Amino acid sequence: xxxxxxxxxxxxxxxxxxxxxxxxxxxxxxxxxxxxxxxxxxxxxxxxxxxxxxxxxxxxxxxxxxxxxxxxxxxxxxxxxxxxxxxxxxxxxxxxxxxxxxxxxxxxxxxxxxxxxxxxxxxxxxxxxxxxxxxxxxxxxxxxxxxxxxxxxxxxxxxxxxxxxxxxxxxxxxxxxxxxxxxxxx
Amino acid sequence: xxxxxxxxxxxxxxxxxxxxxxxxxxxxxxxxxxxxxxxxxxxxxxxxxxxxxxxxxxxxxxxxxxxxxxxxxxxxxxxxxxxxxxxxxxxxxxxxxxxxxxxxxxxxxxxxxxxxxxxxxxxxxxxxxxxxxxxxxxxxxxxxxxxxxxxxxxxxxxxxxxxxxxxxxxxxxxxxxxxxxxxxxx
DNA sequence: TTCGCTTTTTGACATTTATCAAAAACCTCC
DNA sequence: GGAGGTTTTTGATAAATGTCAAAAAGCGAA
Numbered sequence: 001x002x003x004x005x006x007x008x009x010x011x012x013x014x015x016x017x018x019x020x021x022x023x024x025x026x027x028x029x030x031x032x033x034x035x036x037x038x039x040x041x042x043x044x045x046x047x048x049x050x051x052x053x054x055x056x057x058x059x060x061x062x063x064x065x066x067x068x069x070x071x072x073x074x075x076x077x078x079x080x081x082x083x084x085x086x087x088x089x090x091x092x093x094x095x096x097x098x099x100x101x102x103x104x105x106x107x108x109x110x111x112x113x114x115x116x117x118x119x120x121x122x123x124x125x126x127x128x129x130x131x132x133x134x135x136x137x138x139x140x141x142x143x144x145x146x147x148x149x150x151x152x153x154x155x156x157x158x159x160x161x162x163x164x165x166x167x168x169x170x171x172x173x174x175x176x177x178x179x180x181x182x183x184x185x186x
Numbered sequence: 187x188x189x190x191x192x193x194x195x196x197x198x199x200x201x202x203x204x205x206x207x208x209x210x211x212x213x214x215x216x217x218x219x220x221x222x223x224x225x226x227x228x229x230x231x232x233x234x235x236x237x238x239x240x241x242x243x244x245x246x247x248x249x250x251x252x253x254x255x256x257x258x259x260x261x262x263x264x265x266x267x268x269x270x271x272x273x274x275x276x277x278x279x280x281x282x283x284x285x286x287x288x289x290x291x292x293x294x295x296x297x298x299x300x301x302x303x304x305x306x307x308x309x310x311x312x313x314x315x316x317x318x319x320x321x322x323x324x325x326x327x328x329x330x331x332x333x334x335x336x337x338x339x340x341x342x343x344x345x346x347x348x349x350x351x352x353x354x355x356x357x358x359x360x361x362x363x364x365x366x367x368x369x370x371x372x
Numbered sequence: 373t374t375c376g377c378t379t380t381t382t383g384a385c386a387t388t389t390a391t392c393a394a395a396a397a398c399c400t401c402c
Numbered sequence: 403g404g405a406g407g408t409t410t411t412t413g414a415t416a417a418a419t420g421t422c423a424a425a426a427a428g429c430g431a432a
Contacts, residue, residue, distance in 0.1 A: 119309055184382085352409075360390090364388090
């Protein structure tokens with residue numbers, strides 16, 4: 001399973017832990033456009049993406065604003081809701097047919113308790129996601145819309161084929177019209 | 187020690203762990219305006235603030251842009267540099283006379299190895315900092331400069347007495363002049 | 373291949389915030 | 403209690419991006 005391979009890059013996964021993960025990780029297949037988590041609903045699952053593309057978005061004044069994209073070998077969840085058990089402020093949808101691995105919050109907490117080494121995995125993954133978020137934060141503060149767009153296509157060129165320009169524009173913190181104009185002048 | 191009290195809110199701290207933390211945690215006192223970490227220098231320490239106010243800032247086109255403030259009972263470090271061991275993109279300075287607890291990266295890694303329960307503490311603290319960063323990220327995307335300012339003074343009114351308006355303005359993602367105008371019209 | 377829907381682009385104009393310069397207010401320390 | 407520095411405010415103008423509306427392009431299904 002891709003998830004196990006992914007985790008074993010962080011620390012050695014014992015056979016016992018492997019079995020435990022396998023027993024709680026559900027492989028699920030979802031068609032494009034499926035809503036995984038609805039806005040205002042508690043998100044009690046962590047998803048690992050084996051295949052496909054998922055996005056989280058907010059509603060701001062009735063408009064969908066993309067908060068993140070997640071693709072192969074990445075985790076997706078409404079982090080805030082998952083950790084705090086509060087209703088999710090964001091909606092999560094599959095932008096493509098997806099193959100995911102689903103782990104529930106309670107199963108994850110059990111893993112943390114029974115296999116102390118998973119705490120290390122959790123810490124390191126969280127640290128890495130923190131750094132990615134900080135990078136985006138700085139990007140939005142210091143770079144112009146054009147720079148952010150160029151940065152995105154250089155780092156993740158395939159996203160342009162996989163998501164609509166409107167979804168990408170709001171991810172970059174601009175409107176679709178502005179993104180269209182940026183593209184026109186390049 | 188305040189740090190131990192703080193950590194014991196997360197999990198029970200055994201006597202052995204308490205001793206281990208005490209043996210690696212250095213209490214330091216710094217006068218106002220001390221630079222704790224210089225831009226481009228690796229940051230190999232984590233600081234816990236017992237007393238005082240600290241800020242991290244970037245340079246953007248020669249100007250200081252506040253990235254964060256940290257005060258009593260909070261951690262401060264150049265997170266990116268601390269985790270990746272790359273040079274710090276930010277400078278960290280004491281805005282007031284400070285009493286800090288300093289733990290080095292290697293000592294922290296030793297704690298993680300010797301006391302598995304510290305992994306749990308590290309994970310939970312990182313999760314909480316992630317959520318705080320996400321909240322700020324959304325704040326900057328969805329709220330106007332005025333709303334961000336009002337939000338800040340309602341959540342942390344004393345900051346206005348402790349940091350200059352210029353430092354606060356760049357923290358909010360606006361210029362000092364804009365913040366001044368916002369205050370004038372309230 | 374064309375109809376109908378969705379996505380993308382274009383145009384005109386509005387809004388927010390930045391920039392640069394200078395004045396005013398505020399400290400602090402001799 | 404002023405001199406000199408720093409911080410904050412004010413003014414005029416510019417730049418970046420948003421808003422609303424409509425046209426154009428793209429695309430899947432009959």
